[in-house]
Every structure is written in structure tokens, then in C-alpha cells.
Amino acid sequence: MPFAYYKNLSASDKKIYQESDRLTFVRLPWAKEFQPFIQALQGALVSEDQRETLRLTQKLVDALCQVFKVPQVKVKVLARRPSHDWGELHGLYESDGSGGKPLITVWMRTAKRKQVVAFKTYLRTLLHEVMHHLDYTLLGLKDSFHTEGFYKRESGLLKQIYPENK
Numbered sequence: 001m002p003f004a005y006y007k008n009l010s011a012s013d014k015k016i017y018q019e020s021d022r023l024t025f026v027r028l029p030w031a032k033e034f035q036p037f038i039q040a041l042q043g044a045l046v047s048e049d050q051r052e053t054l055r056l057t058q059k060l061v062d063a064l065c066q067v068f069k070v071p072q073v074k075v076k077v078l079a080r081r082p083s084h085d086w087g088e089l090h091g092l093y094e095s096d097g098s099g100g101k102p103l104i105t106v107w108m109r110t111a112k113r114k115q116v117v118a119f120k121t122y123l124r125t126l127l128h129e130v131m132h133h134l135d136y137t138l139l140g141l142k143d144s145f146h147t148e149g150f151y152k153r154e155s156g157l158l159k160q161i162y163p164e165n166k
């Protein structure tokens with residue numbers, strides 16, 4: 001069952017949606033090699049070191065782009081999430097964000113309570129935005145829709161890079 005917005009899509013967008021929905025798993029090459037990156041990033045986020053969080057987030061995304069053999073993305077880590085009437089924005093992917101290059105923006109703190117976000121939430125948000133990038137660059141989709149397949153790929157990537165039972 002596609003999400004509700006599916007019915008408002010054009011015929012060509014429906015095709016892209018269906019393609020995205022069919023792709024439910026992306027295997028992460030060298031998954032184990034990511035453990036040190038992840039631990040270092042967790043340390044930086046927990047100690048609320050914004051500069052180090054940005055540096056390590058960029059490093060992690062660079063490594064992901066490298067193993068997936070896709071173009072690099074610039075990452076921006078901002079202090080506080082903007083809040084809107086409809087809720088909080090968690091992250092953002094712009095395919096032509098920074099001088100024509102793709103840009104991912106993530107936020108360290110929640111809008112309301114100004115607390116640093118939980119590491120797993122931070123990582124999931126980041127991987128969500130990375131998955132948008134992979135939709136265009138690795139999977140060859142012409143648009144990046146939130147489909148069930150998309151969310152499965154996002155969860156799968158999180159599990160591979162951050163296994164709960166180590």
C-alpha cells in the first residue's frame with residue numbers, strides 16, 4: 001500500500017515511487033570498518049562538541065560516499081533545529097545545495113528543549129539524508145520519495161552501521 005500522497009503524483013512520478021518502493025535493501029560495503037567512526041562521532045555528540053561533531057559527521061559521510069562510489073556531499077551541522085507549526089525539522093537534503101553540490105544539513109539539538117538529540121536519532125536522521133543522496137546517485141532514481149522501501153533501506157543501513165547487539 002503506497003502512502004497517501006501517491007495518488008496525487010503524476011504518472012512518471014508514480015513510476016519513480018514504485019521503483020523506490022521495490023528497493024528495500026542497500027548493502028553497506030565494509031560495514032565493520034565504520035565502528036571507530038561511529039564511536040568517535042557518538043563521543044563528540046554526547047560531549048556537545050559542535051565543531052568535532054561536524055568534522056566527524058563529514059568524515060563519516062565522506063567514507064559512506066567512498067564505499068558506495070558516489071559523489072561526495074557537503075555536510076552542515078547546526079546547533080538547533082528549526083521548529084515549525086507542523087513539527088520539527090530533523091535534517092535536510094538538497095541535491096544542489098552548496099554551489100551546485102549536494103548538501104546535507106542536520107541539527108544537534110531539539111528545538112523545544114534545546115537538548116542534544118539522542119545519538120541514534122542523530123545517526124538515523126543523517127542516514128535518512130544520505131539515503132536521499134543514494135536514491136539519486138547509487139539507485140539512479142530521478143526523484144527521492146519517502147516510500148516504504150525508502151524507510152526499509154534507511155533502517156537497514158542504520159542496523160548495518162550501528163548494530164545494537166555488539
Ligand SMILES: [Zn+2]
Pocket residue numbers: 128132146
Ligand atoms: Zn526525507
